[in-house]
Amino acid sequence: MLINCVAYQDGKKLADLSVEDISNYVGRPDCFVWVALRDATDDELATMQHEFGLHDLAIEDARHGHQRPKVEEYGDTLFAVMHTVELSATDELRAGEVSVFVGRNFVLSVRNRSHQSLLGVRARAEREPHLLRHGAGFVFYAIMDAVVDRYFPIIDAMETELESIEDQIFVRGSARTNIEHLYELKRRIMLVKHAVTPLMESVSKLWSGRVPLVCEGSREYFRDVYDHLMRINATLDTLRDTIGTAIQVNLSMVTIEESETTKQLAAWAGIFAVATAFAGIWGMNFEHMPELKWKYGYPMALGMITLTCVLLYRRFKRVGWL
Amino acid sequence: MLINCVAYQDGKKLADLSVEDISNYVGRPDCFVWVALRDATDDELATMQHEFGLHDLAIEDARHGHQRPKVEEYGDTLFAVMHTVELSATDELRAGEVSVFVGRNFVLSVRNRSHQSLLGVRARAEREPHLLRHGAGFVFYAIMDAVVDRYFPIIDAMETELESIEDQIFVRGSARTNIEHLYELKRRIMLVKHAVTPLMESVSKLWSGRVPLVCEGSREYFRDVYDHLMRINATLDTLRDTIGTAIQVNLSMVTIEESETTKQLAAWAGIFAVATAFAGIWGMNFEHMPELKWKYGYPMALGMITLTCVLLYRRFKRVGWL
Amino acid sequence: MLINCVAYQDGKKLADLSVEDISNYVGRPDCFVWVALRDATDDELATMQHEFGLHDLAIEDARHGHQRPKVEEYGDTLFAVMHTVELSATDELRAGEVSVFVGRNFVLSVRNRSHQSLLGVRARAEREPHLLRHGAGFVFYAIMDAVVDRYFPIIDAMETELESIEDQIFVRGSARTNIEHLYELKRRIMLVKHAVTPLMESVSKLWSGRVPLVCEGSREYFRDVYDHLMRINATLDTLRDTIGTAIQVNLSMVTIEESETTKQLAAWAGIFAVATAFAGIWGMNFEHMPELKWKYGYPMALGMITLTCVLLYRRFKRVGWL
Amino acid sequence: MLINCVAYQDGKKLADLSVEDISNYVGRPDCFVWVALRDATDDELATMQHEFGLHDLAIEDARHGHQRPKVEEYGDTLFAVMHTVELSATDELRAGEVSVFVGRNFVLSVRNRSHQSLLGVRARAEREPHLLRHGAGFVFYAIMDAVVDRYFPIIDAMETELESIEDQIFVRGSARTNIEHLYELKRRIMLVKHAVTPLMESVSKLWSGRVPLVCEGSREYFRDVYDHLMRINATLDTLRDTIGTAIQVNLSMVTIEESETTKQLAAWAGIFAVATAFAGIWGMNFEHMPELKWKYGYPMALGMITLTCVLLYRRFKRVGWL
């Protein structure tokens, strides 16, 4: 579906174009065309391929989706794939894709399986004509910056969640829930990491060393995006590492708790075993058991049993088993 | 066994050749010969070595098989080894090998221990003469692309399997089965990884930096294959990492379950120990135990035992041991 | 808030400046201006941006904070972000930020969320005019050196803490406390690591290979800072590694202790089970149980029970279960 | 001990030499001398050093042994150390050493602490004069190839052993044996890895980039050796990784088994505790316990006890505890 298609000159909007008009503008040396598609059909992609002279392999990637994030050069044209990550209504992470084709005087973005509009990018760019004047490379930066900025709230949410798990990790009896949450969180971190790490590697080629011509004027902007990606990536690595440690620590806590339970079990079993042994002894049927005849034999027996149990109880209490 | 042997000119099929005719065509500057062998005999390999001037070491590798995937240059000739991975009838993973020799005007593929035919590759290539015109390098790409594309369903199956294990991982009593499946899955992942990682490293030399002459015109196609391999490799790494975590989590779950069992054991042992201790006390043979003479002594005793047990039961229930 | 703003010439203080005077001095080829801000407002940053011609992206980073440590070149100007790490009154680690802009003849430092003054840096620099003569690059070094020097006591405190945990790690019953401390310590190490590692990587570009012009004369000084960062980083890595091992060892100790407890439990349970079994047997109601009639039947029974228990006790003692 | 000492010209054997004759042949531009020593004495090494002009440090390394595998250039002479790995009569791995000195027209091999003869290498080389014609570099390749080829059966044996351990890993009661075998296997893998990895790194310098003059003509052969080493190294890494996982899995299996034992223990303890509690209650000495007077009181009691135990047994059976 075509979202919009606009020609820009010198940082200012020239005209809303229909698809047919593109060829009239794309040839002019001083202006560029910015087309946005969403869940593009094969026909739309074919038209665009024809208009902008795009490479077969890149079009195929944009059509099929499910690519790794990447930035590739096909002659003078750049082809970039980025992953969008968004929380669905049911609070699950969902990955979408934005493919961007960038030439000397055109930008074509194709958004797939993503609910987040990129309209804000265009609006903001149009409000800053002194930046938009940099041309297609700057638009490319603006789209990428928008995609990357949307990773931050996701990361923040994951950090908050990890912290709330950490608050539970030394609480007795929460081990099962903790481990389920940690495992689920790790799964989500991997999903975001797949969006971030390959993009980071690709973006590094847009500002250091030999830079594609179209990005030359926006080097410092791409370095800024790179810096954001580095930060996100470092945070993800720390999250992963912390989850690993948390899983280990959680296992330790379970073992410690079990050890404490075993000790309690041992203590109570001991106390009752002693009581039962005493009772068993006085329950024997020997004829000559003088204490059985004593007037206060029974209270004495009860007293002895109770006393022994209390002594044991206090001893276990002292060594921390109870 | 010779599968087929065809000469191509300008992207179109020229003629089916017998082995003897090869030398007539291989010398012509504007055409190339594409030979496909399967489980080649020493004689066939010797003939081919003679026809195309192949290096001893490469022929030896093709004959013995069991090589790592690789792409090597012998002068102007490329020698590549790729692993095929396929599910056997009994659902086991089996690795085969495809060796490819590529020269300026010939391609020789030798398929070993693999049931999957490469005939489809030739058919598709012949349907696209504008691409086949690129020559031997493009045919090389087409074969490699076919081999790599067949990794995807294998990977998908392994991802599905891991997900189905993950669904079981927090289910009580499934630990033994889970760990067996995880271990087995890891073994299979390693097998595929051995096919993918070395190939990926080798392919990178076919599109970046100095590229062998025969692949020069198909750089972007090899980059595409490289990209697929990168994607597969990243997926394999994630699978491995996830299996590692799953094994750890599974161990935690076992320990948690054991801890819960120990608590239940402790609770019931406690309840019955108390009952037994009471019964033991009233089973003592003291002469003066007034309650034994009471009319309602027995119901009272039963009542006390029951009451104590119920109180204990509710207490254990409250702290979550039962 | 403006802390101070001074012009230097030839290593000596020329004059305290008001913000308006800056432009008069910053143009002179032989002197440089050193401005220090703290928790700068947007207005102050805007003024500075105007005075020194700073890049939008750098100013934005300095305004928002929460950047990774880094050193970036914007044309001839360097922009550096460093993290300060300090212990709060309640003994918690807190991270602040120092942003530094360095040009051929100016240094602008902006300190955020940090209680530690950098005034000492200026005082020391003014006492060493032969070094201050090196200009803005040397001032940059001096600030960085001060920030990095303040990591050392933090690291030392963490090493001391780890050692005190290690003293507890083989002590019975301390597992729960140890694991909590280890986890907390690891969290703090990660925080410092985030300050150190990216800075280390950035600083390496200030002394090896192509070095920004403004730092050229102070190469050896930046190498010295780099060396300190390497040392801190190596210490942090060792701490992390040791904590990982300590967590593992702690888990082992818990398991060993549980194993010892289980053995004790088994031993005592055995002893009392034997006593109870004996008593149970002589409590049976068979008519013909000759020993029940014996005069010394009861003492004999008690003796046998005691003897068996003592023998068992000694046996368990010998195999180390008690 | 001198094994043999032969001069070759144009790929063919010229003459068996005595040590004194070496200097007559080593100077001739078109021939080379191949000397093989075994457990060389200091005198022999001194003679050889004099004959071929070898460096002090290299001779010292060859004398003392216990070096890491390496390939070093001393001027035009190459000095290589390789480890041989062989199974002793008692099935233990033993490491020996082969030191090789290679010059433009000589090869000197010194074998230490190794039972495997290198005579086969010379025999095979003499059967292929068209290859031997390549000179000293090719002889160097042939020796290295022989050493590396002997790693394969060792690796295969270790793979077979790991597989046989894997067959035991999910078998109850085999945990102790498994872990001992795994630990022992890992130790042996490390020993072979120490032979392989450093050699691999060194060999890479014999075929890629700037190559020592003497190996220039045999580049493709050294690449072949390199390829073998890569394959061995990858296999060793997989073995190591698999052992790590197997140790983890083994621990899981022990814990699972313990958990199952605990459940069985809990179940039987429960059943007997119930029986004992019932018996205890009817063993109390209250005067008014009507059921004690019933004619079928005893069978009823036995029936109730049995019934309860059977019900419990079936319940435990159903939940999988028994």
Added chain:
Amino acid sequence: MLINCVAYQDGKKLADLSVEDISNYVGRPDCFVWVALRDATDDELATMQHEFGLHDLAIEDARHGHQRPKVEEYGDTLFAVMHTVELSATDELRAGEVSVFVGRNFVLSVRNRSHQSLLGVRARAEREPHLLRHGAGFVFYAIMDAVVDRYFPIIDAMETELESIEDQIFVRGSARTNIEHLYELKRRIMLVKHAVTPLMESVSKLWSGRVPLVCEGSREYFRDVYDHLMRINATLDTLRDTIGTAIQVNLSMVTIEESETTKQLAAWAGIFAVATAFAGIWGMNFEHMPELKWKYGYPMALGMITLTCVLLYRRFKRVGWL
């Protein structure tokens, strides 16, 4: 403290110098001065700095100590820090430091917190004038070689210790001691690793690529030191890896032992529970229990109990629980 101060010419000792004479000799193009200090005072360092024109930062490092091992160039002068590692009288590892300044015609070594004299280095060097002729670079090598050679016995001792722990690792009941030793050994390995790894990285710059002028003539000697460091480093890595595995294996052994204990506990508990249950049943007070009246009721009961226990015992024995 000044140990000694000697001028050399052409590999031979010229004269013992007092500190004042240094300047007379250090200027001569064909001779060099070798000064050795121990636990140098600030004054001594200041004098040396003046005599040899040393850099402030290097002097500060030598004064404060506690640096990472490193080799730094200050103009034409090299500054190196190495760690000495020695066993104290109480068998503890202690780290000291040797700082070396090397110029075209001087060597200054400063030894701190180390009991091992470097006098032997000078003595050996003076016995080999043909080597000492290489000048200051060779002396630098000789000192470094001496420091590195002293790592070997430390490493050997640690390997021996690990082996003796490994002998204990599968022995029952030694888990606690093992884990303490492993942890302690790991701590010591880290200490040596801190001495070795950074030095290795620094030394690599003394023989490969661009080499400082003063070391140019001794390249092969520094490569030899590098090789030793590589070997030590590889050994340390293997030790670390093995300790990691040993800790894991030790944990497994504890768990296996616990599992065995649990089984024994379960078996004996089962046997006695059966005996007690039988006794309890015949201890019930029903009036109509015919077997109680039998003449051989009691022996029969004892027999049945014994028989059941023996059967159980044999069954448990057979499944390996006892």
